Amino acid sequence: MDRQQHARLDELMRDPYPLYARARRAEGLTYVPEFGAWLVARDADVREVLRRPNVFSSANAVRADATPSAAAQAVLGLGTGARRRVVITADGPAHQRLRTPIVRGLTPARVAAVLPYAAERAAALADAFAAPGRGRRTDVMGAYAMHLPGQVIGHILGFDPADVPLIVRGGHSIERLLFRPLPEDEQIAAAHDMVALQRLLERYVRDRHTAPRDDLCSEMVASLAPDDGEPDEADPADDAGHAAGCPHELTVGQRGELVSHLQNFLLAGHLTTTALIGTTLLHLLRHPAQWKLVCEEPERIPAAIEEAARFDTALQGFRRVTTRAVTLAGTELPAGAEVLVGFGAAGRDEGRYARPDVFDITRTPVARHIAFGLGAHACPGALLAREQLRLTLELFTRRFPGLRLAGDGAAVRMRPTLIHRSPEALYVTW
Template sequence: MTLSDARLSTRIAIERAGTWLLRATGDEFIRLSVGAQPDPYPAYARLRARESLYRNKLGAVTATFEHCNLVLRDRRFGVQRTDGRLPRFFDTLAMARGPEVVQSFLELDPPDHTRLRKLSRPAFGPARLDGYRPLIESITHDLLDRATAKDNFDLIADFAGPLPIRVISELLGIPPVDTDRFLGYGRVLAQALDGITSLRLARELRTATDEMYALFRTLMAAKREHPEADVLTQLTEAHDAGELTLPELLATCELLLVAGFETTVNLIGNSTFALLNHPGQWGLLRDDPGLARAAAEETLRYDPPVQQTVRVAHEKVELAGTRIRENELVFVMIGATGRDPAVFANPEVFDITRTPEREHLAFSSGIHYCLGAPLARLEAEIALRALAERLPDLALDGTPRRRPSAGIRGLLRLPVRASHGKPLMVP
């Protein structure tokens, strides 16, 4: 065992002990945050019923739509401390990855956040999205052709997982021959987002990161020789023009890969699970597949992939009558906001015909609003429409398995059956 491994093992052990001690406090937020809950929403309701903002051993917590929205939009809050470091609970992940891996723009505040986000924004603009639809539809139906060759399949492994990784690979400019490798890297990185719980996972993460970055560097060289209309070519040209460093480019590519994979696989999985658990709503979608976009939006309100995030006060702030200290953490319970009865009528009801009173916060708000939100929406819409049109008798076929995460809500396994799948009808 190397010295760095020994230090990391010690850090993991300390975190485990700290988690056990925090659980013993009985604090509602801490119980929610140290492990996945089959149904966190009753606990969210209890948090909303407390003070608009309260403190515990980790920081301040807010679970109402109003105050979560305020924190996310207020420029006096950021994702870094005033010294430029991330909150301490990110230290284990940073130790596992090594000092050569820099923060992506998701983990940066302006001006670096603004500069790096601007370089990636064109790939997700309206003009580009219109051109992505045929590609996404083609990949969607190819995956369904393969999945429906058998009566029973895992919707996550056979459909919801491969779809976004193939789409984001195309957008980045990753050749099809390398897509499976990136799917493997994406799975390891996604597992690490749930927490570094063992030295084995830390080593897998380091290996995946090293191999992924090496492949990105190889692809960059190829893009210089043969530039294409893809994100990696665009970022390579920006790097060569001095607009970002190589570590920043690699971190940006990794972020786009992981974010493009994580948000969409969980949105498709959560949407399908909610629909199949509400047969009346599945029937509405089956009878009118044009409701697919609305079904995805209702899932984003009702059972969003991202359940919580955190902000750091960059100065003294008064929020909901409470004084927040400089560098104090504020935990924003995004998963609680979509069911806030002060904002949404009948919030506990899953209704794909709903006309929402406000836009949900599932993609955050403010300067850190999810850059890939339009793409995730488009992929989910196409996927749900295809399921309704081609698999009208889709049903659950076993016990789903949830991912062991409090911050990201999704499924690792969703067994389904569809005995009368319909082929794609080409006009």
């Protein structure tokens, strides 16, 4: 993609809602050249796609918008390589195998167990940005939202808190490298971050294979690379590992798969939650009466979270590819057609929600949104995300009831992305 195409795509992604509205009104599906896909924008059509994974495969769920330069690729060659299919891009039994340990690791009981730690970290982050002498103004993205979800997911996986900054930086670098047109030196720096993250994850994989602990990382390793198991995918490197006569050693293929799996899990878990924390605060603060309402009636916090997820979700769209010819919303799609499943577009469907373009935490009746997906790939981290949002809003409403946007709320710029939509920065004062 050249710079001009990137610029057009950026513009679309910073505010995709007018395009969504046109696509919902249009007959059939709308082909969007900038996305290289048919946009599925109506709530009912999105649900239909998600309910038919046999026809709409996830093989292409996320597609990079940028190709790293040769020099950045050379750096990436030093890593373990994210070459394996991961949970979001797998279908059928291969998908179930990857998804099962994640679902087991994020049960309500597991999420409840991490909440005291999450609350303590949230309070510590607020203590740091609101420390006496630091002034009463901060970028809540950089000072809070970018940190909490990484710390929480790191804790669930059983990672050393000292490694969390590398995980968070690695996640942002991967996103920038694969989705933004970066100058050469920034690409190389981002590639180094990605390699550092992969090496760190590889170290955890080896450690937890040798000496499992009571953490999700150990469970993922045990589940995906059981000691008595056979290599799962054809990979010459696997044969080499087994031929060496070390049945208890992880093969190169198993290590590669586990690193990719962990990397994907980390990205899915922390960048999305960071984004929705920022966007939820943005919309509440753009509507001071609604901020005041949640401060006075904190029992409205869950409704505020659902409204933010409906109104301006972090994961605006993932892709699917048709496995055979199919008609969707009256449009005939051949086999191999790419569709963009508009979670964000569905949240504004006027056929489902009254006044869909209005942010209103008091709306009734509340129709259930699909910001966390539906069906086979529905978000297994939805409860964890909602709980982090809840404890953030409880903390902020209690501690900073006078919170407001510093400067003009209309001037807040959204990041140009469909997968982690959020303010670029969110300056607040109290």
